[in-house]
Amino acid sequence: MTGLGSGIDYESMIAAIVGAERxxxxxxxxxxxxxxxxxxxxxxxxxxxxNSFRDKVEDLNSSRELQKLKAELSNDDVLSASVDSNAVPGEYSFEVTQLAQTQRDQLFKTSEGSTFSKGTISFGAVSIDIATVKGDLISAEGGKKTAHHDQxxxxxxxxxxLDVVADAAAIKDILETSTxxxxxxxxxxSYTSQQQGYQNTIDRLTSDGVTVEELQSAINSDPANDGVKATLVRSGDGISMVLNGKDTGVTNAIGAITVAIAPADIKGNTLDLALPVNGQKSLQTAEDATVQFGSMTLTSATNKMExxxxxxxxxxxxxxxxxxxxxxxxxxxxxxxKSFVADYNKIIxxxxTYTKSSEDKAAALSGDSATRSMVSRLRGVIGAEYGSSTYNTLSQLGITTTRQGTLEIDQKKLxxxxxxxxxxxxxxxxGDGVQTGMMDKMMVVLDDYHKNGGTYDRRIDQLEYNNKQIAEDREKLDSRMEAKTLSLRAYYARxxxxxARMNQTQSMLVSMLM
Structure with missing residues (x-):
C-alpha cells in the first residue's frame, strides 16, 4: 500500500526486494x-x-515353456488329452471300455403329495427313522410357533x-381387542396367519406324516451322511426318491441300502410299491473308468486319469x-x-528414450553410469556362448543384435x-542339468535391478527423499521471505x-513565514 506520509508505494518496493532475493x-x-x-x-x-522382462525370463527358465508338447487326437469325442514336458513323443492307442460313474438307486416311487408316518431308510452309517423325523419336525414347528408368539x-x-411377563394380559388386549x-x-x-401356519404344519405332521421333501432333507442333513445326496425325480405318474453316491468309482459306492416302509404307512399314495418300477431298485452301479492300453488295463475312480x-x-x-x-x-x-525378444527390445x-539427449533438451538419464552398466550386462548375457547345447549362441538360432542394441529374428533360421x-x-x-543356460545368467543380472531392494529401487527411494528435502527447503525459504517482508514493512513504516513529521514541520514553518 502507498505510504500515508510520503505517498510512496512501499508494498511494491518490498515485493520487488523480496522477489529478487527469493x-x-x-x-x-x-x-x-x-x-x-x-x-x-x-x-x-x-x-x-x-520387471516385466524378469517375469518372462523366470517363466522361460523352466521346461514347461521351452519343451512344450502337444497332443493330437484321432477322435476327441472319446477323450481329451493334456501333456507336459515329462511326456515322451510318440503315438499311443487307447480304448475306453468303461466310464467312471456313481452309484444311483431308487428308494421308492409314490404319488405326488404322499406323506409318510412310519418306516426306516438305512445306508452306510445313516439310519433314518421316519417316526423320529416326524416327532422332531413337530417339536421344531412348535418351537417356531412359541418363538413367534413371544417375539x-x-x-x-x-x-x-410394558413388562412381557407381568403385563401379559395388557399385551394380549392390545394385540387382540379392537376397542x-x-x-x-x-x-x-399377521400374527394370526403365522400362528395358524405353524399349527397347520403341526396338524398335518400329526395326522398324516412327513412329506417326501421333508424326508429328503432329513437324509441329506443327517450328521452321519458323508456326502450321499437324495434327489427327487418327478415323472408323469409320481415322484421318485433317488439316492446318489458322493463320487464316482467303486471305492465311493454307497453300499447296501435298506428301505422298510409299509404301504399302509404312506398316505395319499396310489402307486403299487410291490411293482418293480415303483419299489427299491438299482439305477446305476458304481464303476471305475477302465481304459485298455495295449494289453494293459488302466483304471481310475474318476474320468480323469492324471x-x-x-x-x-x-x-x-x-x-x-x-x-x-x-x-x-x-x-x-x-x-x-518371440515374446522373449520383444520384451528384451522393450528394455533397450x-x-x-531416457539416455539419448536431443537438440531441445537433455535426457533424464543422459550419461547415467548405472543404466549403461545394466545394458552392458544384459548384452553380455545375450552375446555369450553356452556349452549346455549344440547351439552355443543366439545367433545360431537366427537371433542377432541390431545397431540400436535391439534383437531381430531370422524366422527361417529359427x-x-x-x-x-x-x-x-x-x-x-x-541348460542341460549340468551346465547353466542363458536364463540362469539373465536372472542373476535382473535380480540386481529387481524392484524389491534392487539398484533402481534404492535410487528411486533416494530421489523421493531428496524431493522431501526440497519441499522442506521451500518451506524454510517461505518462512525467511515472510520474515523479510515483515521486517521491511516495519522499516518503511518508520x-x-x-x-510525515518532516512534512508537518515544513508546513508549519511555511505558514509562519507567510
Whole structure:
C-alpha cells in the first residue's frame, strides 16, 4: 500500500526486494525438483520394463515353456488329452471300455403329495427313522410357533413400555381387542396367519406324516451322511426318491441300502410299491473308468486319469478307441522365443528414450553410469556362448543384435533350428542339468535391478527423499521471505512516519513565514 506520509508505494518496493532475493533459490529448488522427478520417472519406467522382462525370463527358465508338447487326437469325442514336458513323443492307442460313474438307486416311487408316518431308510452309517423325523419336525414347528408368539408380545411390550411377563394380559388386549386404542388390525392379521401356519404344519405332521421333501432333507442333513445326496425325480405318474453316491468309482459306492416302509404307512399314495418300477431298485452301479492300453488295463475312480503315462493326462468322455499323437509344439515355443525378444527390445528402447539427449533438451538419464552398466550386462548375457547345447549362441538360432542394441529374428533360421534339434534350442535357454543356460545368467543380472531392494529401487527411494528435502527447503525459504517482508514493512513504516513529521514541520514553518 502507498505510504500515508510520503505517498510512496512501499508494498511494491518490498515485493520487488523480496522477489529478487527469493528468485535464485526458488529457481534452484524448482530446477533440482524437476530433474529429480524426471530421473525418478525414467528409473520407474525402466524398472517396470525390467520387471516385466524378469517375469518372462523366470517363466522361460523352466521346461514347461521351452519343451512344450502337444497332443493330437484321432477322435476327441472319446477323450481329451493334456501333456507336459515329462511326456515322451510318440503315438499311443487307447480304448475306453468303461466310464467312471456313481452309484444311483431308487428308494421308492409314490404319488405326488404322499406323506409318510412310519418306516426306516438305512445306508452306510445313516439310519433314518421316519417316526423320529416326524416327532422332531413337530417339536421344531412348535418351537417356531412359541418363538413367534413371544417375539410379537415382546415387540408390543417394548413399544408401550410394558413388562412381557407381568403385563401379559395388557399385551394380549392390545394385540387382540379392537376397542383398545393401541390395537393394530394388520399386526393381528399377521400374527394370526403365522400362528395358524405353524399349527397347520403341526396338524398335518400329526395326522398324516412327513412329506417326501421333508424326508429328503432329513437324509441329506443327517450328521452321519458323508456326502450321499437324495434327489427327487418327478415323472408323469409320481415322484421318485433317488439316492446318489458322493463320487464316482467303486471305492465311493454307497453300499447296501435298506428301505422298510409299509404301504399302509404312506398316505395319499396310489402307486403299487410291490411293482418293480415303483419299489427299491438299482439305477446305476458304481464303476471305475477302465481304459485298455495295449494289453494293459488302466483304471481310475474318476474320468480323469492324471499322469496315467508319464506326462499324459486323459479326460474320458465316452466309450471308444482313440489314437493320441504326442509331438513337439514348435509353434508355441516359437511364440515364446518371440515374446522373449520383444520384451528384451522393450528394455533397450526404453533405455534409449531416457539416455539419448536431443537438440531441445537433455535426457533424464543422459550419461547415467548405472543404466549403461545394466545394458552392458544384459548384452553380455545375450552375446555369450553356452556349452549346455549344440547351439552355443543366439545367433545360431537366427537371433542377432541390431545397431540400436535391439534383437531381430531370422524366422527361417529359427524355424529350421526348432525342426532340426528341438531339445537343443531349449537347452540353450534353460541348460542341460549340468551346465547353466542363458536364463540362469539373465536372472542373476535382473535380480540386481529387481524392484524389491534392487539398484533402481534404492535410487528411486533416494530421489523421493531428496524431493522431501526440497519441499522442506521451500518451506524454510517461505518462512525467511515472510520474515523479510515483515521486517521491511516495519522499516518503511518508520521511515514513512518520519517523513510525515518532516512534512508537518515544513508546513508549519511555511505558514509562519507567510
Amino acid at each position: 528468485a535464485p533459490k526458488e529457481n534452484q529448488l524448482a530446477r533440482q525438483e524437476g530433474m529429480n522427478h524426471a530421473e525418478k520417472n525414467a528409473l520407474q519406467e525402466i524398472q517396470f520394463t525390467l 410379537v408380545y415382546q415387540d408390543i411390550a417394548d413399544k408401550h413400555g 383398545n386404542p393401541d390395537f393394530d388390525q394388520a399386526r393381528l392379521d 499322469n496315467v503315462i508319464d506326462g499324459i493326462t486323459l479326460n474320458i468322455k465316452e466309450k471308444g478307441t482313440v489314437n493320441v499323437k504326442v509331438e513337439r509344439d514348435e509353434a508355441s515355443v516359437n511364440s515364446t522365443i 528402447e526404453t533405455v534409449n 524355424d529350421k533350428a526348432l525342426e532340426d534339434d528341438f531339445d537343443a534350442v531349449s537347452k540353450l535357454f534353460i 521511515m514513512d512516519s518520519q517523513i
